[in-house]
Amino acid sequence: MLRWIRQQLDFDPPHQSDTRTVYIANRFPQHGHYVPQKFADNRIISSKYTVWNFVPKNLFEQFRRIANFYFLIIFLVQLMIDTPTSPVTSGLPLFFVITVTAIKQGYEDWLRHKADNEVNGAPVFVVRSGSLVQTRSKNIRVGDIVRVAKDETFPADLVLLSSDRTEGTCHITTASLDGETNLKTHFAVPETAVSQSVSQLEALLAVVECQQPEADLYRFVGRITVTQLGEEIVRPLGPENLLLRGARLKNTKEIFGVAVYTGMESKMALNYKCKSQKRSAVEKSMNTFLIIYLGILLFEAILSTILKYAWQAEGQWNEPFYNQKTEQERNSSQILKFISDFLAFLVLYNFIIPISLYVTVEMQKFLGSFFIGWDLDLYHEESDQKAQVNTSDLNEELGQVEYVFTDKTGTLTENEMQFRECSINGIKYQEINGKLVPEGMTDDFPDGSVPQLSREEELFLKAVSLCHTVQISYDQTDSPAGPFSHANGISIQMEYYASSPDEKALVEAMKRLGVTFLGNNGEKMEVKTFGRSETYELLHVLEFDANRRRMSVILQAPSGEKILFTKGAESSVLPYAKSGEIEKTRVHVDEFALKGLRTLVVACRHFSVQEYEEVDRRLHEARTALQQREERLAEVFAFIERDLHLLGATGVEDKLQEKVQETIEALRLAGIKVWVLTGDKHETAISVSLSCGHFHRTMNILELLQQRSDNECAEQLGRLARRIKEDHVIQHGLVVDGASLSLALREHEKLFMEVCRNCSAVLCCRMAPLQKAKVVRLFKTSPEKPITLAIGDGANDVSMIQEAHVGIGIMGKEGRQAVRNSDYAFARFKFLAKLLLVHGHFYYIRIATLVQYFFYKNVCFITPQFLYQFFCLFSQQTLYDSVYLTLYNICFTSLPILVYSLFEQLVHPHVLQNKPALYRDISKNSLLSFKTFLYWTLLGFFHAFIFFFGSYILMGEDTSLMGNGQMFGNWTFGTLVFTVMVITVTLKLALETHFWTWMNHFVTWGSIAFYFIFSLFYGGIIWPFLHTQDMYFVFVQLLSSGSAWFAIIIIVLSCLFPDVIKKVLYRHLQPTSTQKSQVIEAQQGVGCLDSMCCFSEGESGGARLGRLVDRVMSRCDPARVRRSWSDLDPFYSNDRSILTLSPVESTHC
């Protein structure tokens, strides 16, 4: 029981030991004091609630929200003391809000339950007591031997024991885990690989020891001890032995594996959690406003209480003969009465805090975010990827972005590599028509002739085609035979799969050049060099990692010689090279980089027999180490990868994505600063920056590179700052490299920020992933607190994506990690423009108006109530009936604003996209600035005064308003105020609405109609269960009075008039760019140039825009038009002059 409670509360005790010991097939040792370790079962629980704990847990979570808690308190206060309104008035809306939220969360949880059940109930085959038993996935225990057939997913994290292949390998894809679609080879240790049948496995006596579960998908440290013939053989286990839950078996008929991590302890499940919550700026200002309103509420309540006691000081008002107190009231203590009076006022005015604000905002965000996924413009046809929204909480933040931090590779570029050039032994070559041609020479070999390759060239080509981790998939993968059976390999369709696109490009290029990689089968690699097959034995792979920035293979050549091939970034290979054309190659690498090519340097090392023995021994030791394996491996790798002989360098081109230039330009016009953060060399980075329009030719490029010491860095920064000051007409671009950046950030943060702020473009190269995040954080926490957006596609961008206010993942070729950790994800960088300029703008306008309107309508609602207290001796008499108090926020005024906040478009999307400058209109949270907030609040008070005193003057003259001389009472007065209020508040929103779809019409007029119908119905019946019948026929009597109708019309109009006039005056005297473009848009709709009564009906944007451009063209001078409407194309033309001119211009405003 206790354990169950702790489990429910997520207090699972930490695991006792650092490692877990798994006895294969659960054959525990017979002797000794063996205490079985407790492991989780294989049930996946992604749901938050169960049927039993849903109500308490969900309520608890909901009441943790400050607003809900506040209303709960109000509700409880109403239950306890004698309050003017019945507890129902605040209880029902609260109940409504809580129920709606609970239903939404319950539904989501139900979906999760369904998915869980499907997964947990999936059939699996387990080896139990010597035979294969079918059972459900959730019944798998740690230590069970599981059989997985081809194309099935693994039901738990398994250590591979054997496969149908003798060498014990299998291929898997981890597409659902990290999105990498390449085939990965996993290995079984040779001792278990032979146990290919159930009976053999039954005889297997082995123990797996491994670390406790952790979330890192690419880390696994363990060892397996196999007892064979009384002898214990210890083998290391690494990630290549582990089959992760969720991955899928490919190209292999069946495998057996032992479950080591099950259920919620599997790596996939551990990766579900840990998502930091981001809060948008709008939400923050919303909370500020709430606090201000709480202040107003307290002020009103205190003022009323004090005034009440001031009045009551005179007995004649306190207790006139007609209105005596009860004994109880007379006798209760003064202090208690004072407190309860204060609380009663608090209850009376509590509706000023908009209860349904949160639930409406939540619904708006949830429903509104669908539009991003639905947008065809954000859909990428080639990859069949649509935009994906992972967090709907940040929609409006998209309209507030001030800094964009973008990755380069895969984000700005296609990440589709093309081999272009290489440098071999100091000579530059280009690939022309599948041939390697030395620089300067043309393709002078006649077709068909066999090119003669020098020894160096051949070695280089072989090195490139051998040193990689590329996998091959053949088209007829169903054939049971391995890839080696394809003797005449090339004729059969084969495809390379690689985790790194560079490798794939290189291997493919080598194939074109004549050195074909035919595949590797465990420990053998086969290449075909100009028709000649050679088989190399693969001895070791020294995997790539981001710190070393290189990878190596150790091979045994057919001649028996043992060779190491290394390839990697030039900075991490060249320093270790001892021989070869080092200087020439370095020059060539720099030249490649200048052309924007990605460079890799290739080197080799020949081992003597003794050398190899030592290498082999040390590698094995490091690989089997249980403690500090990474460190020891790194040490050994460093020992191996030295004394290299430089072979050459490759240059691979990464094509720019389409419309990157236009997108960056648009972002810049929108007032967004774009930073490019890349791991590339600074030459490569600059050239890509130039070609993608991030840097212009006209820009003055400042450099902060290769700073070695603090002082040097400070001096350089000072120099740059001076240069910027001296020369502020020209735009500046800044280039920083990782090392200098960390120096600059360590000591001279302020100075650096100063420089950065004055640069219109910044490029950071040689950045480590964490440095990227650090830069983002630096800006996030700087005094201006700008809203940052990070966009990237690879695992190295994840930290940056998580750090930024808005993180965007590009669904690229580098796996799905970035996408999974992002808030939004789409396929192409160019979509960013639409996402920010159109969706961001819309969402921001919508939510900002939503928030302001909610506060406004509640001020309107409750202020008359407050004013009425001055006329009823502060006795807390309500002006409106309880039912109206309850339904105002739930029914009468809820839908129009929700529909508005889903569909509002103040300007046509095409206009927004064509005029990025419109984005500046909403920057810095302008619609939620304190000024705007004050405007709405004062407007609310103003309207409330008009409702109240308008009705007061009408009725307060105490004449009859009916044709038969009869009189109205207080409830009619309240109903009149309420009617006027509902109409005014609804029409006020109508004034704000720029985009009237049928739904807006329906809910706007429908709300008013509903109010009338409801009131007629509510007042038309003596309600048997109601305590008083105050409202009986009140509404009908009100409507039967002609004066009341006239009063309603005049009060509503005089409320809205000042607002209309203000809007018109501002539009004409101080129009914002957004308003100007609205006018333009409207003009072409009907065709009346004088803009008298121009309304444009919805029609497709393109045709409309075309006509508009035509019209403007004919009316204005062409130069001007070209700048604002450069083209029909949604972006700008490639005309450089426009591109470079316009930003300068836009900085003036």
Next chain:
Amino acid sequence: MMASSYNAKEEDGHHSGASGPGGGAAVKSKKPDNTAFKQQRLPAWQPILTAGTVLPAFFVIGLIFIPIGIGLFVTSNNIKEFEIDYTGTDMSSPCFNCSNNFSWNSTVPCKCSVSFSLDQPFESNVFMYYGLSNFYQNHRRYVKSRDDSQLNGDKTSLTNPSKECEPYRTSDRKAIAPCGAIANSLFNDTLDLFYIDNNGTRTRIELVKKGIAWWTDKHVKFRNPGGSNLNLTVVFQDTAKPVNWRKPVYELDTDPENNGFINEDFIVWMRTAALPTFRKLYRIIQRKNSMTPTLPRGNYTLDITYNYPVRSFEGRKRMILSTISWMGGKNPFLGIAYITVGSVCFFLGVVLLIIHHKYGNRNNNADIPN
């Protein structure tokens, strides 16, 4: 947050589903539908508030409102109203004695009469109101101090009224009917109007006491207990009269249609006023024929049975005579408001026209800094 955990699930579900035969055979394109709704291209009316659009509206409103306002104002002005305060605060006023010597338990009603003259004849029906000032019928304790189900004739509520009626719920261990502060403080002055013709003879003017309460109140909301039993004395035998009343509820009137809870004076009083200064309809003086005015010019006397004390809370009592139009009593506010708003609209229309002509062209330029 929850969307993210969704994703993982989706993939999970997808793969476990696809692991069966035929999985992956029908790869559905993820392409979003090209519908107007999903692409946010719903046909829509996009109004823009410019001087151009608003101008005509302003002129139209101005042109409509000014005549309406004049009409309302004239209607209101044609209504004749006469008001007289009979509280008796002054030594000189005729009711001074009555108001000064007021005591709750005096058995002999105090009477006084006030003379006044009408300068103009009152045509058509004349409505007689009494008005009270500084009387807070809208005090919360007062407003809720009633039992609507008792008033609706509910038998159980009759003998066991709602708690809200405290401290006017029981008296001498009997339930009070009608209970509560509102009923208890029923206005009980009696007003009689006499016309004094030139010879000095008093002619009593007939005051109709039916039709002063809302029809629905009289016929639905208020009902005597016991249904058709017309003997109200029996029906109310287990109840006590409200403490301030001089006679029990079943003796309010002799007419059985206007007695007990359905007494119209009582019903009128039970509709609590919105503000501390209020009027309530007291009687209707019906027009006899079209030839003579209902109340001709001349001298009148108002005879008052002074039962209702107001001086303890500095209240005032008034008697109002008023004619009525279709829009109710004299109320210049609406007329003035319409004329004001109408003229302001018209004026602003002119201002906007000027602005439009002066600045309007500015907007036509696509002058957006791009």
